[in-house]
Amino acid sequence: MFISEIKIDTYNIPLPEPVEAYAAGVMKSFDLVICRITNDDEVEGVGYITVHENQGKAIAQIIKDSFIDLLKNKDPRYIEYLWNLMWKKVHYAGRGAPVSFAIAAVDVALWDLKGKYLNEPLWSLLGGYQKNVLCYAGNIDLNFSKDKLLAEATKSLDQGFRAIKMRLGRETLKEDLERLDAMRSHLPSDISLMADANEAWTVNQAMKAFNEIEKFNLVWLEEPIKPDDFEGYKYLKSLGKVPIAAGENLHTLAEMNLLIKHNGVDYVEPDLTTCGGITTYMKVAKLAEINNLPVVSHGVHELHVHLLAACPNASYMEFHAWRIDDYIEEKLSINNGYSPAPDKPGHGVVFDFEKLSKLKID
Numbered sequence: 001m002f003i004s005e006i007k008i009d010t011y012n013i014p015l016p017e018p019v020e021a022y023a024a025g026v027m028k029s030f031d032l033v034i035c036r037i038t039n040d041d042e043v044e045g046v047g048y049i050t051v052h053e054n055q056g057k058a059i060a061q062i063i064k065d066s067f068i069d070l071l072k073n074k075d076p077r078y079i080e081y082l083w084n085l086m087w088k089k090v091h092y093a094g095r096g097a098p099v100s101f102a103i104a105a106v107d108v109a110l111w112d113l114k115g116k117y118l119n120e121p122l123w124s125l126l127g128g129y130q131k132n133v134l135c136y137a138g139n140i141d142l143n144f145s146k147d148k149l150l151a152e153a154t155k156s157l158d159q160g161f162r163a164i165k166m167r168l169g170r171e172t173l174k175e176d177l178e179r180l181d182a183m184r185s186h187l188p189s190d191i192s193l194m195a196d197a198n199e200a201w202t203v204n205q206a207m208k209a210f211n212e213i214e215k216f217n218l219v220w221l222e223e224p225i226k227p228d229d230f231e232g233y234k235y236l237k238s239l240g241k242v243p244i245a246a247g248e249n250l251h252t253l254a255e256m257n258l259l260i261k262h263n264g265v266d267y268v269e270p271d272l273t274t275c276g277g278i279t280t281y282m283k284v285a286k287l288a289e290i291n292n293l294p295v296v297s298h299g300v301h302e303l304h305v306h307l308l309a310a311c312p313n314a315s316y317m318e319f320h321a322w323r324i325d326d327y328i329e330e331k332l333s334i335n336n337g338y339s340p341a342p343d344k345p346g347h348g349v350v351f352d353f354e355k356l357s358k359l360k361i362d
Contacts, residue, residue, distance in 0.1 A: 001117075003076050005038040006068045008105075010056040011359040019321055020143035022169030022198035023223075024052065027140070030322045031056025031361070034351065035063060035105040037113055039076055045113025045346065047105045049273040050300060050322050055098070057361060062102035066090055071106070077117075079110045083279045096251035100276045107277025108303060108347070115346035122303075122348075123341040126282060126310035132338040133308045135301070136163035136194060138318040142170065146179060150186045162337030163192035163219065163316060168209075169200030177212055184216050194245070194316075196222035203232040210241035219316070220245040220267050228255065233264030245269045247284070248298035252276065256284045260291050267315060271298040272307065281307050289313040301339070302332055302349045309341035327356050 011032045020026045033056045035047040051059060066089055074082060086103045093099060115122045123131070137156035141149050149166065156164050166183055168176045184193060195218055201209060206224040213221060220243040225232045227249035237244050245267035250256050251274055259265060268288040272281040285295045285307070294315035297304035301319050308314040317339065325331040329350040332339045342348035 001075050001077060002040050002073045003037055003071050004040050004073075005036075006063075006071060006106075007036040008060045008063050008068075009034050010060045010361045011356050012053060012056070012361055013050075013322070013324065013327070013359060015322070018143065019140035021140050021167055021196070022142060022200040024198065026143065027052065029053045032324065032356075033060050033063075033101070033105050035109045037071075037076060037106070037109040039113060039117070041117075043113055043117050045076070045109040045111070045116065046349065046351065047107065047109030047112060047277075048300075048349075048351075049101050049105045049108075050324075051098075051101055051273070059098045059101045059105070062090070062098060063106060067102065067106055076110050076113050079107070079114065079279060082110060083107055083277065087276075095254070097274060100251040100274055100280075104273045104275070104277035104280075107279050108272070111278045112346035119345050121341065121343050122278075122306035122346055123309035126278075126307065129310055129312050129314070131309055132340050133305050133314065133317045134163075134337060135161065135305075135317040135319050135334060135339045136165055136192065136337075137161040138165050138196075138298075138320045140167060140321040142167035142198075146182055149179060150182060153183060153186060157187075157191065160334035160336060161319070162190070163194065165194035165196055165222070165318070168195050168197040168221075173205075173209055173212065176209070180213065180216050192219045193217075194219045194222065197224045199223050199226050199249075201225055203229070203235060206232075206236055207239065210236065210239055214241045218242055222246065222269070223249070230258050230262040230264055233259065234262040237264055237266065243267065245296060247271075248274060250275060253280055253283050253287075257287060260287055260293065265293070267296050268293050269296045269298055271300075272303060273300055274298075278303070278307060282310070285311045285313065302328070303347055305332060305339055305341045306347055324351075327352050
């Protein structure tokens with residue numbers, strides 16, 4: 001078996017309304033990069049990543065310039081070998097984003113192709129542990145008024161979620177605390193609450209915030225400081241005030257290892273799109289398991305549901321606000337806080353390319 005063709009396309013997906021997070025600012029759309037790999041039996045694997053607007057073309061270009069010729073005529077079943085080959089090819093440009101995004105798009109396509117070829121769903125192919133995955137609504141709501149914040153939370157409950165994440169990082173800690181208090185009072189006591197600061201604080205600011213936030217009994221506080229301040233995470237975790245989740249903005253296995261070795265988190269949070277694909281994510285999940293830590297996810301829930309369904313240390317899967325529901329045949333279902341991993345071969349995501357064609361970036 002060999003790879004006969006690789007196609008790369010980039011699309012800009014509009015959001016229903018502008019949303020805001022501290023590090024990213026206001027977002028009106030996001031880019032979707034789709035990689036399609038076909039073997040000599042005409043089995044096609046589809047990989048994709050999402051990224052901030054105006055960044056998708058650069059990632060697609062890396063695949064076109066560095067990976068297409070490298071991978072053509074190679075056996076697509078040798079995913080580990082091809083993953084290493086791609087890293088070696090671009091090592092001088094630097095291990096990390098946007099290279100990690102490019103490798104991820106290809107890696108997902110290879111895993112999808114393998115699942116389709118073997119007629120196995122991805123979660124089973126990766127080992128299989130539990131089909132139903134615990135999930136939460138990852139709302140992006142920093143710019144919402146307090147009333148709209150609570151209204152969106154109610155929508156999430158109506159959709160079947162039993163856990164919700166809200167954003168922190170307003171101009172003052174007082175504002176954040178008022179919004180946290182309003183949200184906790186608004187939600188039933190059996191609904192879990194997370195918060196995401198999106199790197200809003202320094203270590204000293206985070207320390208002060210932790211003292212005030214402890215009373216809200218959050219499942220976790222996400223990314224209180226810069227993602228690669230490993231000593232800072234170690235210190236904040238040592239305070240024992242609020243459980244910490246982080247990892248979505250780390251781009252290599254080595255960086256994830258440093259975060260874990262520094263004892264900097266309670267929840268390990270890789271994102272397969274930012275760290276180099278399914279292959280990297282599963283390695284990180286094993287690192288977390290070895291260190292007796294739960295693994296969670298960020299973004300692309302249609303893919304992460306398979307990965308978490310294959311991990312014995314899986315905790316929550318994020319249903320991200322960047323959704324592609326309108327451009328795929330079947331979206332994930334949610335029932336009483338859980339989402340079942342699909343049984344279709346591969347990852348089961350089938351794009352409506354005719355509908356997407358109107359959003360294609362030349």
